[in-house]
Amino acid sequence: MELTNTNTMQVSTEIDEGLRISAVAFETSDAVMVTDADGNIIRVNQAFLDATGYSSHEIIGKNPRVMSSEKHDKSFYNEMWRQLLQVGFWSGEIFGKRKNGEIYPKFAKITAVKDKHQRVTHYVAVYNDLSERKRSEAEIRNLAFYDALTKLPNRHLFVDRFSAALAGAFRLNSYGAAMLIDLDRFKILNDTVGHECGDLLLIEVASRLRACVREMDTVARLGADEFIVLIENASDDQDDASRKVGLVAEKIRGSLALPYHCKGQQLLSSPSIGVSLYGGNEKSVDVIIHQAEMAMYQAKDAGRNTIRFFDPVMQNKVALHASMEHDLRNAIAQRQLHLYYQIQVDKNHQPTGAECLLRWIHPVRGLVLPNIFIPIAEESNLILDIGHWVLDNSCKQLALWARHEQTRRLTLAVNVSAKQFAIPDFVDNVARILKEHEVDPARLKLELTESVMLENMAATIDKMHALKALGVSLSMDDFGIGYSSLSYLKRLPLDQLKIDQGFIQGITMDGSDAMLVQTIIDLATNFRLNVIAEGVETEAQLTFLKHHDCMAFQGFLFGEALPIHEFELRLC
Template identity: 50%
Template sequence: MTSGNSRISYDEPQTTPDGKQIWLRTSKVPLKDKNNEAVGILGIYEDITDYKLNESNLRIAATAFEAQEGMIVTDATNNILRVNSAFTEITGYTSKDVIGQTPLILNSGRQDKAFYQEMWECLNETGVWEGEIWNRRKSGEVYPEHLTITAVKDASGIVTNYVATLTDITMSKAASDEIKNLAFYDPLTHLPNRRLLMDRLKQALASSTRSGQRGALLFLDLDHFKTLNDTLGHDVGDLLLQQVANRLNNSVREGDTVARIGGDEFVVLLEDLSERATEAAAQTEVISQKILASLNQPYQLGSHEHHSTPSIGVTLFNDHETGLEAIVKQADIAMYQSKTEGRNTLRFFDPKMQEVITTRANMERELRQAIQHQQFQLYYQIQVDSMGHPLGAEALIRWDHPERNMIPPIRFIPLAEETGLILPIGQWVLETACAQLAVWHQYPHSRDLILSINVSAKQFQQADFVAQVKETVQRYGIDPTKLKLELTESMLINDIAGIVEKMNMLSVIGIRFSLDDFGTGYSSLQYLKKLPLSQLKIDQSFVRDIVVDNNDRAIVRTIIAMARSLDLSVIAEGVETEEQRQCLLEKDCMNFQGYLFGKPMPIDEFESLLSKV
């Protein structure tokens, strides 16, 4: 005032009588008389506490908005209104790039629709969502970020804005992944370590208990690994371990676990095997043999070529009765048994199971030798009409084993199917049958006979099966109408269209088809009408008790009626008594096969039988 200012104004804090801190804005003007002389002062006080508080909040908000975290502010419809400089630094997008856009501009494609649906459900229900997400920078790089989204609502509870804060967690996630790798993975081979293996084994046991399917644990130890380390050094030993790890991964199925639990010890966890112990053991043995074959191949370790072999122990599991450590111990014991029995081999913990596997392996080896040395024979079982006149025969394979005499097909055909050996065996049967038809064609009493042979699903699935049959028929110069291929109903479950196509191609040249074991499988008129069949064969299980069992008689009557409706002939197999033949005749079945007319026999005995008939 004394300086001549007509008015002054200032803000100052004050304390009220009750101790409350407030802000006052003071304005003062002089009061003058008529001579313009100051006679007093007029003071005006305004409470500006709320204003000061808002000003402080705005200053804090402005500072916070330009913090290290990226920030996005959108309107209620998710259009971007504002971003901060940290957002630009993290994403590469400037304000100009994104204002008016939606946050979808950052979408990496890593998260699916369900993820975003769950995010918005949470945001709408609680007003906040927080989590990790993969987004894409302007450069195209995909990166991980921690994202928090908050809904801003007005006084009536209506959402007006969304505010998102985001932090680039690339470094921290990499560190977290590194910690996880160190905790759960072997640093040399990058395979799961013992800790992760035990966790997966625990889960496998739980899954096995629920599903009933068995699992297997393979314990592998490299033979004479210490010698390699001692002679060529640990660096070379490490190279071998890394290559073994790669070969193991390439030998197992997707979903199986390969782990390194220390030194030269590896463990393979197989899941979802058969519910039956013998089948599960067979499946395990197939994978184990694949591992053995792979690990027996030479290794190139720098400038050194090295040969290494494994000893493998196996145990099967299917419930929680045996603890985790006990399962590993069983496989370990089996592995040491493998070492004591010569190394580079496979042994099961269960002695009985080992016996089954050993028997199966020996039979497979001997079966391969049988193919090579042609140890098979065809036996012929006569087929006759209602008058007992011969119509032909079914050719049935036998294995003339040099030590175990004659082995019936039920003992080796299933193994041949599993191993694929049925293909060369089936081709041998076709060749031998065609050769016999060529011989029969030379004599009046046998030139009209029809010879039936069984064909497996695996044979039929070959892309060149039709060509194989045609070529064989042409090479032996036989009448194709005298060759009948017998199929089983189970073959018709898969790829019915492909089977019909191949049957039609062979039917064109005159080859006949019979459906074997009819009534025991999956037949329906739906596909029977599509098949170019000439005959249905009534399974012997219905013939056995036909004289005394009303159900069997009803089934046989239905099969015959069905065949008649499709214009197919019918033959009954397993006919052993005159009573059975008579009962079948009464049902209009006119063709028969069984011990009543002749057992399966070698060709010379069959020729003798023909001459008598």
């Protein structure tokens, strides 16, 4: 009898311990629901009540269907029950519904509990609420694929959508377009009215863009004030697609040009729009976007607030530009650059010197003139290396001339670009080159354009005085074509004004050109400056210039630009 009591006590203790463990496990942070074999809820824990919003008396005895989200179809539940009945276990993501009607995601594990005869007695479901995780994932996705300010797709998502659109255009044999939109002078507006208003304007631009296109089209922000629109399936005819896209582009241009308002201020902005059509089978996404960008810059060059379609001719020009820039980078090392010399004479037609003019003799392209390659050099900063090379070789030539009586008093005029002049050690470079070649500084004349003064007038004047202190003379090239000439003239330590050849060409035909040239000569005389006319080609032009006391001349009438050996032969 004592043995029986002892065994009974042990069993009771084990049962109590099991119940305590079950109670602790039941009050986990995960939601737990227990149903009977028929699926009626018989027990839930506090986490379940917190997650669903129900109280115990509201949910006990009910079927879990009362919390159905109705987001899953019949086949979903059929598969769930198949696994529960055959395997005894199911897990996966499922949507539930809280008491307040809110639909939320959760991860569920449902286990079928069986007795010793393998009959299902209960089902135990453990739920983990995924709402917060899904929100975090959505935020991360938004950061990765959407612009934080405008909520538009960013470049990454746009490229993904565009790639899919290209494939679709190929299958459907249809045409679409990419429109690159840049807000004109936005940086100035942003700096003037403040970044808060600037941001509000960008948000409004995004809203207007969405309103101008179809639901199926994509509007994205590439960055700063640059947006892009993808128009899909415009037409299966290229001309018709071009017409339709043009209408959309004009609708966008008109919408974005309307006034904006911020803090009681009316803000005005306008777009420059570049358009590139695509057919889905011959261009990549990057190529089409690049073409739209080139067209957009064409719109900028055309005066802004306008639309330009990409033109293959434009592409050829860009490709040629890139090819020439590549070749120009090697031109100095491969000795393709050459100095030509155009004579300058006084009123008695006696040589006073020459202007150094750069020529590029390419092994395939042949002679490339400065008006072709200098702008490329300016854009790419190659002008700094080229300018140094020109200055160095000009001084080397002056050193050679100094050895001969016939040439030792000649001056050389060397053009200096605004970028070259702007480098901090430009004056030191000039001094070093003069010293290295032992050149009389008075023989070197630097020709500057008015663009050197546009950034910092005071610093420019200081640098010019430093050059004058070296003994170098300074000439203002193309005088008369800039807006600032007269106002700055008295402040600049110049030795000479050079009248632009465009005015010289018209002095015998255009009264206004003649009057302007006469005025420039009078100004130079009043400021005690030397004056030289470039581009003199006819005796009639020379006669006019001499009559009005022009002091020096340069042009085809006296000689074209020549290589050094031919130039020196002409001097003999």
